[in-house]
Amino acid sequence: ASRVQVFFYHACDLLEKLDLPPWQEYKKAASVAFHDVRVATASSFKFGHLTFRPVFILLGIILQCLAVVLQIILENSIYHGWRAAKEFYFQLQLATMWFIRYQKSLSPSAIYAEVAAMAAIATLWLLRRHVRKHRYYERTMAWYEIRKLKLLKRYNHFVDQVGKTSTFLALMLPHLLYFTFAAIIKRLLPWLVTYLATKTPINAFIQYFHPLYCTFLIIGKYTQHLRTYTVAEAGDDDSKSSSKMTPSNVKRQQKQKAELEELRKATSDILKYWVVYAIIVATVRTGKLLPFVGHVFTVAGDNVAKGKRRQALLSKLRFSSKFVEEISLVFFTWLRFMPSSVTRQEKSSLKGRGISPIDIIYKKFSLFVKSAMSSSASLTNRAAGNGWLSWLVGKLDSLLSILVLGRAISQKTKQKVISTAAELSDLIPAAVTLFVPGCSSYGVIYVSLVVPAAYSIKSCEEIGKKSSNLETMESKVNDASRFLRFWMIHALVTWILDSFAPILAWVPFSSHLIWLLWAFLQLEASTRRIYGWFESEVEKPFDQTQTLQTVKKVIAALPSNVDVQKDTSSDAAQAEKSKKED
Numbered sequence: 001a002s003r004v005q006v007f008f009y010h011a012c013d014l015l016e017k018l019d020l021p022p023w024q025e026y027k028k029a030a031s032v033a034f035h036d037v038r039v040a041t042a043s044s045f046k047f048g049h050l051t052f053r054p055v056f057i058l059l060g061i062i063l064q065c066l067a068v069v070l071q072i073i074l075e076n077s078i079y080h081g082w083r084a085a086k087e088f089y090f091q092l093q094l095a096t097m098w099f100i101r102y103q104k105s106l107s108p109s110a111i112y113a114e115v116a117a118m119a120a121i122a123t124l125w126l127l128r129r130h131v132r133k134h135r136y137y138e139r140t141m142a143w144y145e146i147r148k149l150k151l152l153k154r155y156n157h158f159v160d161q162v163g164k165t166s167t168f169l170a171l172m173l174p175h176l177l178y179f180t181f182a183a184i185i186k187r188l189l190p191w192l193v194t195y196l197a198t199k200t201p202i203n204a205f206i207q208y209f210h211p212l213y214c215t216f217l218i219i220g221k222y223t224q225h226l227r228t229y230t231v232a233e234a235g236d237d238d239s240k241s242s243s244k245m246t247p248s249n250v251k252r253q254q255k256q257k258a259e260l261e262e263l264r265k266a267t268s269d270i271l272k273y274w275v276v277y278a279i280i281v282a283t284v285r286t287g288k289l290l291p292f293v294g295h296v297f298t299v300a301g302d303n304v305a306k307g308k309r310r311q312a313l314l315s316k317l318r319f320s321s322k323f324v325e326e327i328s329l330v331f332f333t334w335l336r337f338m339p340s341s342v343t344r345q346e347k348s349s350l351k352g353r354g355i356s357p358i359d360i361i362y363k364k365f366s367l368f369v370k371s372a373m374s375s376s377a378s379l380t381n382r383a384a385g386n387g388w389l390s391w392l393v394g395k396l397d398s399l400l401s402i403l404v405l406g407r408a409i410s411q412k413t414k415q416k417v418i419s420t421a422a423e424l425s426d427l428i429p430a431a432v433t434l435f436v437p438g439c440s441s442y443g444v445i446y447v448s449l450v451v452p453a454a455y456s457i458k459s460c461e462e463i464g465k466k467s468s469n470l471e472t473m474e475s476k477v478n479d480a481s482r483f484l485r486f487w488m489i490h491a492l493v494t495w496i497l498d499s500f501a502p503i504l505a506w507v508p509f510s511s512h513l514i515w516l517l518w519a520f521l522q523l524e525a526s527t528r529r530i531y532g533w534f535e536s537e538v539e540k541p542f543d544q545t546q547t548l549q550t551v552k553k554v555i556a557a558l559p560s561n562v563d564v565q566k567d568t569s570s571d572a573a574q575a576e577k578s579k580k581e582d
Contacts, residue, residue: 175357178338182330197325207332211273212491215484218266219531222481225263229256253470260473264463267480271460272362274487275453276335279365282449289441335361366457373426373454420523426451427519440511448518452490456483482524485531489521492534 021029103111131137163170186193196202229252338357403409430451433443459480467473497504497514504510520526537545 175334175338175360178334179330186326193326193329194322197329198322203325203329203332206336207277207328208491210336211270211277212488214266215270215274215488218263218270219481219484219488222263222267222477223535225256225259257470257473260470260477263477264473264480267477267484268460268463269358271456271480271483272358273336274483275369275456275460276358276361276365278449278453278456279369282445282453285445285449286442289445362460365453366460369450369454369457372450416525420525423523424519426454427522430515434512434515440515444511444515444518447515447522448490448494451522452483452486456487459483482527486521486527489527489530489534493517493521 106114159170159173162173335357427447430443430446433439433446459482463476463480465476467476504514507513521530533546537547542548
């Protein structure tokens with residue numbers, strides 16, 4: 001009992017320390033709290049209602065409009081869908097009736113042909129399904145790859161064995177195999193080679209239009225490259241002014257170098273081709289102009305010889321047009337599309353020496369063009385005295401400097417005049433032919449083909465030198481792009497001159513005018529200006545081009561049949577009127 005009393009005493013003491021409120025006070029506080037919560041909830045609800053009531057009204061209006069729109073769309077869809085279904089049923093019925101009537105009108109042989117065609121289509125579909133199911137195509141391609149690897153391995157081993165005896169023979173082996181294969185095809189299928197060379201445009205495509213297309217693409221890539229990185233550099237002026245290189249700038253410069261390296265290789269390859277093509281064309285045209293050798297270069301059928309005896313003698317010295325076309329097809333196919341002749345290991349052992357057909361022919365022709373240009377320059381210097389050209393340019397520079405000081409011309413104009421004089425100095429040997437009767441055609445060949453080939457060779461040598469400096473690479477590719485533009489203009493001008501050759505043959509001093517035209521096109525400013533105009537014409541819509549506007553003006557200036565009829569009718573009316581008056 002004492003323990004219970006002690007426990008009860010401690011419990012009462014604990015309750016006194018907890019200071020529990022009386023029930024009435026607790027009940028009153030709970031009633032006040034419940035009232036406050038109810039008032040706060042009502043005010044919060046009222047505040048939310050006032051706040052979101054416009055939103056709910058707007059949503060209601062939008063949903064109502066959407067429901068109306070959906071209702072209209074649904075009604076129209078059902079209506080038009082029903083009409084479309086009825087129209088489809090009607091058209092299907094007409095088509096079925098027409099097909100049945102058409103089938104009844106066919107002969108038995110035509111019906112059998114239709115059945116055979118349908119059976120062939122079904123058979124092809126089943127065959128395709130069977131082939132795909134058993135993976136015949138994949139298995140055939142796997143077998144082909146295995147055989148190809150084995151043959152390549154044997155070929156490489158054979159090339160290695162030949163290379164131990166003669167490196168030159170190893171380099172020439174694929175080219176010899178190509179010409180051997182071409183001779184075998186000509187022997188077994190002569191009609192095929194003749195048809196491809198004479199009846200199809202593949203010859204012109206390989207040697208002319210495909211290189212032009214590649215040149216146009218390279219110029220377009222370079223122009224796009226300049227636009228992209230010029231805008232990027234203009235936006236990075238702040239980063240360039242600081243000494244730190246951000247990762248984005250480093251990545252952009254690496255990408256720019258990679259693109260420039262790709263453009264450099266492509267530009268070098270296409271310039272080499274144009275050099276080879278120009279020298280071949282120049283050789284053929286010069287050979288045709290020579291007195292006795294020209295009969296060999298003239299294709300049989302181009303000119304008719306006078307006299308049967310002379311014609312029979314000259315026909316033996318000429319090549320037929322069919323033979324020339326076939327040789328051109330084989331040669332330019334080898335020149336344009338023949339790959340390198342050695343493996344990667346052999347390339348590394350040759351220290352990067354070029355062994356592609358373009359490199360082989362270009363190496364020989366470049367030496368010839370350099371020697372021809374140096375010989376003509378030395379002859380000019382000997383004829384006029386050593387150092388006369390530099391003296392003349394120096395005097396011109398002094399005169400232009402005085403004009404710059406007097407503000408008659410700008411420094412930029414002075415540089416243009418000096419560069420133009422330097423470029424025209426290479427044309428002095430050809431200018432001599434203008435004053436020699438019957439030799440102006442040689443000067444035209446020299447100006448239009450030899451001099452541009454020499455400039456292109458110099459440009460190839462410049463861009464062939466690799467450089468890690470971004471500005472140097474950009475400058476070299478920019479200089480080379482000038483000659484790419486020139487060969488595009490050269491193709492267009494050559495086409496125009498060849499088209500009007502029969503008319504120009506009757507014009508006095510036409511070869512002199514053509515010489516001046518090619519001399520004008522040689523200038524860098526002329527090349528870039530003319531190609532810029534050509535680019536703007538290509539980019540414009542056809543109805544807004546300057547060429548079309550010029551053609552329209554020329555057509556409008558020509559006399560019309562309608563005007564002639566009007567003049568005739570007016571003259572007749574005046575005659576009748578005068579008769580009546582008489």
